[in-house]
Amino acid sequence: MSLGLLPLYAQQSGMAQAMAQAAAKGSAAPVRNAFDAPGSREAIRAAAESLHALLWVIPFILIAYILLAYVMIRFRDKGDGRKPASFHENNPLEFLWTVIPLIVVVSVALHSYPTLSFMEFGGNTPAMTIDVVGHQFFWEYKYPKYGIDISNDTLVVPANQVIDLDLTSVDVIHGFYVPGLGIQMDALPGRITNLWFKAKPGYYKGQCTQLCGADHAQMLISVQVVPEDQFQAWLARHSSQTAAPPPSPAAQAAALPARLSEANSAGRQARGKA
Numbered sequence: 001m002s003l004g005l006l007p008l009y010a011q012q013s014g015m016a017q018a019m020a021q022a023a024a025k026g027s028a029a030p031v032r033n034a035f036d037a038p039g040s041r042e043a044i045r046a047a048a049e050s051l052h053a054l055l056w057v058i059p060f061i062l063i064a065y066i067l068l069a070y071v072m073i074r075f076r077d078k079g080d081g082r083k084p085a086s087f088h089e090n091n092p093l094e095f096l097w098t099v100i101p102l103i104v105v106v107s108v109a110l111h112s113y114p115t116l117s118f119m120e121f122g123g124n125t126p127a128m129t130i131d132v133v134g135h136q137f138f139w140e141y142k143y144p145k146y147g148i149d150i151s152n153d154t155l156v157v158p159a160n161q162v163i164d165l166d167l168t169s170v171d172v173i174h175g176f177y178v179p180g181l182g183i184q185m186d187a188l189p190g191r192i193t194n195l196w197f198k199a200k201p202g203y204y205k206g207q208c209t210q211l212c213g214a215d216h217a218q219m220l221i222s223v224q225v226v227p228e229d230q231f232q233a234w235l236a237r238h239s240s241q242t243a244a245p246p247p248s249p250a251a252q253a254a255a256l257p258a259r260l261s262e263a264n265s266a267g268r269q270a271r272g273k274a
Contacts, residue, residue: 052111053108056107056108119182128158128162132176133170133187134170134176134208135171136213136215139151141153148235155221155223156234157226158226159200159226162197163197165185167185167188168187171189172210173187174187174208175187176195176209176221177208177221178204178205180202181206199223201225205222205223206221208220208221
């Protein structure tokens with residue numbers, strides 16, 4: 001384990017243990033988020049890298065603003081009639097402000113490469129592959145191994161196993177983003193994109209990150225990661241059920257005005273109470 005990850009592990013340990021215990025109750029498990037209780041190594045490393053990047057960037061921003069303030073004060077027009085100095089070129093200074101940023105960029109790249117490589121290639125031996133299909137405005141999940149097809153429902157997967165997701169779309173570009181799992185990928189019409197995760201038990205929420213239409217805000221994602229015995233029980237229940245067909249585009253279009261009206265009414269009521 002990298003020393004840079006130790007503070008993050010220490011910070012989340014108590015909450016993670018509590019959530020793991022609650023997850024044994026299945027859907028009663030609380031929601032994990034990306035920074036307080038990330039549920040996978042990808043999420044943990046991504047959160048740590050975000051913190052490291054922040055610590056690298058802030059000092060240089062402060063230095064730039066401090067130098068700007070110094071120059072504005074030190075070399076301001078004092079109104080005493082003196083003419084400003086005229087000069088150009090400063091080879092040592094130009095060398096420094098070229099080389100120092102270059103060193104910083106190379107350092108960040110070298111530091112980030114192991115994490116990026118792990119996030120890209122760490123799931124080459126998945127225990128399960130699930131097809132994720134984006135629709136306007138819901139997600140469809142297909143379990144080819146088990147012949148299960150669910151729409152507009154919770155994605156249920158076993159804990160502590162590599163889960164491979166193949167994403168595509170039937171209409172426009174959608175974005176599959178679950179921060180607590182450290183995963184984000186676009187679902188593209190006519191193409192298959194891929195991501196993977198290996199998560200601890202818990203309940204994870206996400207949302208479509210691409211502006212995919214009028215009802216984009218309703219295109220939510222929920223992922224339930226459960227112990228193996230609970231997943232097998234879920235498989236048994238759903239394998240014996242006929243998959244409900246996804247809503248047709250015509251049905252969605254017909255329902256959209258009512259949903260928008262309900263949302264507007266709720267907004268007016270909330271403003272009236274404010």
